[in-house]
Amino acid sequence: MKVMVVFGTRPEAIKMCPVIKELELHKEIKTLVCITGQHREMLQQVLDVFGVEPDYNLDIMEQRQTLFDVTTSIITKIKAVLEQEKPDIVLVHGDTTTTFATALSCFYLQIPVGHVEAGLRTGNLYSPYPEEFNRKCVSIIAALNFAPTELSRQNLIREGYAENSIYITGNTAIDALATTVDHLYRNRILDWAKGSRLILVTAHRRENLGAPLKSMLRAISRIIEEFPDTKAVYPVHLNPAVREVANEVLGRNERVQLIEPLNVLDFHNFMAQSYLILTDSGGIQEEAPSLGKPVLVMRDVTERPEGVAAGTLKIVGTTEENIYQETKRLLEDPIEHKRMSEAKNPYGDGHASQRIVDVVCGYLKEKDNVMDGGKLE
Ligand code: UD1
Ligand code: UDP
Numbered sequence: 001m002k003v004m005v006v007f008g009t010r011p012e013a014i015k016m017c018p019v020i021k022e023l024e025l026h027k028e029i030k031t032l033v034c035i036t037g038q039h040r041e042m043l044q045q046v047l048d049v050f051g052v053e054p055d056y057n058l059d060i061m062e063q064r065q066t067l068f069d070v071t072t073s074i075i076t077k078i079k080a081v082l083e084q085e086k087p088d089i090v091l092v093h094g095d096t097t098t099t100f101a102t103a104l105s106c107f108y109l110q111i112p113v114g115h116v117e118a119g120l121r122t123g124n125l126y127s128p129y130p131e132e133f134n135r136k137c138v139s140i141i142a143a144l145n146f147a148p149t150e151l152s153r154q155n156l157i158r159e160g161y162a163e164n165s166i167y168i169t170g171n172t173a174i175d176a177l178a179t180t181v182d183h184l185y186r187n188r189i190l191d192w193a194k195g196s197r198l199i200l201v202t203a204h205r206r207e208n209l210g211a212p213l214k215s216m217l218r219a220i221s222r223i224i225e226e227f228p229d230t231k232a233v234y235p236v237h238l239n240p241a242v243r244e245v246a247n248e249v250l251g252r253n254e255r256v257q258l259i260e261p262l263n264v265l266d267f268h269n270f271m272a273q274s275y276l277i278l279t280d281s282g283g284i285q286e287e288a289p290s291l292g293k294p295v296l297v298m299r300d301v302t303e304r305p306e307g308v309a310a311g312t313l314k315i316v317g318t319t320e321e322n323i324y325q326e327t328k329r330l331l332e333d334p335i336e337h338k339r340m341s342e343a344k345n346p347y348g349d350g351h352a353s354q355r356i357v358d359v360v361c362g363y364l365k366e367k368d369n370v371m372d373g374g375k376l377e
Pocket of ligand 1: 240
């Protein structure tokens with residue numbers, strides 16, 4: 001039985017490496033890892049932390065790549081890999097263009113797809129863009145849907161997907177988190193921030209590039225100016241369109257450190273030691289409730305309402321004034337900060353990978369039996 005895991009970006013890698021580790025415990029399964037290389041350095045950082053060595057690397061990344069570039073390169077290059085290996089199932093994750101293009105390629109070759117982190121929805125096809133479209137398309141194709149929560153399961157049922165194709169597993173981000181956070185962790189940048197309230201920042205979404213990103217970072221600049229007991233650390237995504245704006249708006253502020261992307265082990269520990277987090281990321285919204293860290297989500301909508309219900313996340317939009325006002329409010333209100341800091345975990349018990357692999361094994365065995373049953377004497 002052959003399982004191929006395909007991913008291409010940092011967050012997919014963080015959430016699929018625990019699944020790969022679990023698959024590798026099953027000797028009856030041949031596990032193959034194919035990376036598209038939609039990300040390069042940021043993906044390698046994760047592979048290094050988890051000690052995963054891909055069997056295939058499509059190496060498609062280009063500077064300032066467009067959605068056309070990513071989609072067409074993957075489809076063109078992955079065909080030969082899928083045709084050569086003929087996996088019994090391909091596992092993809094979430095909502096990136098790697099996920100969509102891989103699922104589409106599998107559909108063309110009639111290879112079953114298992115979708116990890118299935119059923120997240122905002123209901124707005126353009127936010128996040130193009131991720132809402134990507135994940136909806138993968139749902140059409142997937143034979144197995146691994147929904148992290150009951151809510152994501154309900155989203156799939158509402159769209160008419162068969163109940164027996166959907167499994168609630170928890171989110172594999174929580175599996176990863178269990179291996180990274182260490183209360184004795186130290187780092188010179190955290191030493192620099194000691195004695196201040198640390199605001200951890202990330203921002204990269206495609207729909208925010210340009211003016212919205214500038215507004216978001218201006219709000220942070222105003223906050224740092226106004227609150228002398230705060231410092232900000234922003235590990236800047238390698239996208240040049242992000243780096244230019246980050247440098248322009250925050251580059252000269254002495255209480256802001258713009259740093260290279262952190263590896264996941266470092267980043268989780270930075271989260272654990274921060275006072276609050278400002279982000280437009282998806283994955284960080286899942287990790288923060290477990291760590292009990294307040295997150296102001298710089299977006300208009302979220303596909304992670306579980307974190308909002310848990311009290312950890314607050315949607316603050318992308319306008320300068322709103323982000324500034326909401327951050328100011330939180331910094332001035334210790335009771336609200338304490339309320340948002342209560343660690344809750346809507347995303348499972350850290351055993352999502354195990355559940356996913358159990359279902360995959362059952363599916364493959366059943367497929368095997370059907371094939372055997374159909375054999376001519
Ligand atoms: C992608 C995903 C997004 C996910 C994000 C995680 C799509 C359309 N977008 O967006 O869903 O949230 O990854 O971070 O699938 N770059 C490098 N080195 C790297 C990574 C990126 O130089 O290791 C630069 C390149 O110039 C590249 C650009 O960043 O062209 C953008 O990368 P891309 O994957 O297209 O978009 P992301 O915003 O990273
Ligand atoms: N992350 C990381 N280093 C960083 C910033 C984020 O390892 O410098 C991790 C973070 O903990 C989370 C994931 O990357 O697991 C989120 O990735 P990103 O924000 O790039 O993508 P998204 O989740 O928005 O798709």
